Amino acid sequence: MPNHMITRAKSVPAPSQTRYLHEQITSWFADNARELPWRAPRCSPWGIMVSEFMLQQTPVVRVLPVWEQWMQRWPTPAALAAEPSGEALRAWGRLGYPRRALRLHSAAAAIVGRHGGQVPGTREELLQLPGVGTYTAAAIASFAFERPETVVDTNIRRVHARAVTGHALPAPSLTSAEMKLAAALMPRQETKAWNAAVMELGALVCTARSPKCGACPVRERCAWVAAGQPEPHYVPKGQAWAGTDRQVRGAMMAVLREAETPVLREVLLGTVDLVDHGTGHAVPLTKLRSLGASDEQLARSLDGLLADGLAETAGSGVRLPN
DNA sequence: CAGTCGTGGCA
DNA sequence: TTGCCAAGACT
Numbered sequence: 001m002p003n004h005m006i007t008r009a010k011s012v013p014a015p016s017q018t019r020y021l022h023e024q025i026t027s028w029f030a031d032n033a034r035e036l037p038w039r040a041p042r043c044s045p046w047g048i049m050v051s052e053f054m055l056q057q058t059p060v061v062r063v064l065p066v067w068e069q070w071m072q073r074w075p076t077p078a079a080l081a082a083e084p085s086g087e088a089l090r091a092w093g094r095l096g097y098p099r100r101a102l103r104l105h106s107a108a109a110a111i112v113g114r115h116g117g118q119v120p121g122t123r124e125e126l127l128q129l130p131g132v133g134t135y136t137a138a139a140i141a142s143f144a145f146e147r148p149e150t151v152v153d154t155n156i157r158r159v160h161a162r163a164v165t166g167h168a169l170p171a172p173s174l175t176s177a178e179m180k181l182a183a184a185l186m187p188r189q190e191t192k193a194w195n196a197a198v199m200e201l202g203a204l205v206c207t208a209r210s211p212k213c214g215a216c217p218v219r220e221r222c223a224w225v226a227a228g229q230p231e232p233h234y235v236p237k238g239q240a241w242a243g244t245d246r247q248v249r250g251a252m253m254a255v256l257r258e259a260e261t262p263v264l265r266e267v268l269l270g271t272v273d274l275v276d277h278g279t280g281h282a283v284p285l286t287k288l289r290s291l292g293a294s295d296e297q298l299a300r301s302l303d304g305l306l307a308d309g310l311a312e313t314a315g316s317g318v319r320l321p322n
Numbered sequence: 323c324a325g326t327c328g329t330g331g332c333a
Numbered sequence: 334t335t336g337c338c339a340a341g342a343c344t
Contacts, residue, residue, distance in 0.1 A: 055340040062330075063340090096328030096339095103342080133342045153340050173323080199340065208338065209333070238336065241328085250328050308327090 011177060012184045013164050020221055021163065022187050022194065028217035029197030032204065036060065037067065038143075039196070045119035045144035047071055052136045052143075053104045058095050060203070066093055077108035078117045086320030089310065090257050098253055098310055103131025121145035134174075142195050150183045151195040155202025160185070162206060166223030168232040169208070248293055248301040251284045253310065262317025269298045 013021070037043060038051035050070055054063040070091055074080040080088065085105040092101035107129040111119055119140065120126055126137035138149040157170035160181055170178060187194050205212045213219050213229075224230070241247055252268050266272045270289035289298065302318070305311040312321050 052340065057327090057339055057341055058329075059331080059339050094329060096330085097341090099327070100342085131342065135341060139340070151340090154338095155340070203340080236337075237324095239338075241336095244326090246327055246329095253328080304327095 011165055011181055017164075017221065018185060021185065021218055024217040025197045025201055026190065026193055029193065029200055033196070033200055034060070034204075037064070037071075044075075045121070045140065046075070046077055048144040049107075049119050049140050050104065052139050053100050053107075053131060054095055056100060056136070057097060062095060066091070066095055074108075076117065077111040077119065080105060080108040081112045084320075084322050085309070086322050089253075089320050093257070094254075096250075099308060100131060102309055106130040107132065119144065121147065123147070123149055139195075142192050146192050148186070148191040149195075150179070150186055151199070152179060152182045153199060153202075155199045155206075156182065156195075157202075158208065159198050159202045159206045162211075162224035163218050163222045166227045166230075168224060168230060169234075169236070172234065172237070243292065245297065245301045245304065248285075248288060248297060249305055249310075251288055252302060252305060255285065256311055256318065256320050259319065262314040262319040264317050265302070268302055268318055269295070 033039070036051075038048050047067075051063065051067055054067055054070075073091065074083075085102055088101045088105040089098055092098055095101075110129055111117060114128075115125070120129075121141060121144070123137045123141045126132050126140050127134075132140070135151065135153050138151045139153070141147040142149045142151050152174065154170075157174065157178055160178065161167045161170040164181060164185075201217070205216050213222070213225060216222065219225055255263055255268060264272070268285060270285035270293065272286075285298070302311075306313065306318070309321060311318050314322070
């Protein structure tokens with residue numbers, strides 16, 4: 001090949017294809033975007049940051065009510081930072097991965113201490129905050145500050161994998177090739193809308209299971225459809241749950257969130273039954289124990305919660321951090 | 323880098 | 334019914 005010819009990585013689409021994707025997806029987004037409160041023009045950077053923490057591995061529909069209550073109670077980082085982390089854990093409710101609540105609380109304190117109470121606007125500053133990784137930093141910088149960052153989440157990766165690369169699913173972990181592709185696809189203008197649009201397409205149409213290709217704005221030039229929708233290259237690893245420490249920790253946290261006074265260790269370890277006087281339901285720890293959770297696993301799980309700062313000892317009992 | 327970390331709805 | 338999976342971060 002003559003070296004004066006412009007060469008392009010195989011996985012990067014031609015300019016005409018990129019233009020097509022931009023036009024089709026942004027147009028589709030204008031007509032189909034969900035009206036989410038953190039997308040409202042008046043939403044503060046803090047509100048967007050809170051939504052990003054809550055949306056890490058948790059579906060939108062479950063985040064919505066918790067986000068509303070959270071923002072009403074803590075409309076600024078300073079408001080959250082002024083309260084014990086245990087209050088954040090309680091307000092987090094059953095969103096899952098409660099360490100996110102702890103990190104959000106710590107991030108709020110860092111924002112007060114290092115940024116005068118204002119959410120920082122650059123990727124570099126955001127990355128210094130606890131709980132903020134590559135995705136979240138780019139997302140906040142893009143959605144809250146309209147900086148031209150390349151946002152890459154699981155939805156965007158899947159859309160790119162199918163529409164451009166022709167694969168059913170993206171690789172198990174984010175690769176540099178994917179980052180290069182995402183950067184190459186970024187438009188010069190309207191980067192915030194583009195990031196949100198591709199993410200939305202992945203969430204509503206180009207879904208992991210049973211994608212709605214009939215409703216897809218780029219189906220006419222989708223590499224995966226053109227290839228006959230081949231099966232995934234690999235088998236996604238399942239997320240084990242039954243019998244894991246995570247299940248035990250989750251049950252313990254549920255008890256601690258509901259408790260108004262410190263909970264006896266014996267209760268958390270499942271050796272004595274605790275009955276909720278409000279509902280009459282027995283807490284699940286004795287049940288987990290009868291289902292095979294060993295004394296060792298229960299003890300290890302409780303120690304883990306304490307070590308992670310999700311709980312603390314209080315006298316002869318345990319409670320959320322106060 | 324592969325493992326760990328919650329929770330609930332849906333196919 | 335059971336397994337998959339959802340706007341990841343951290344070690």
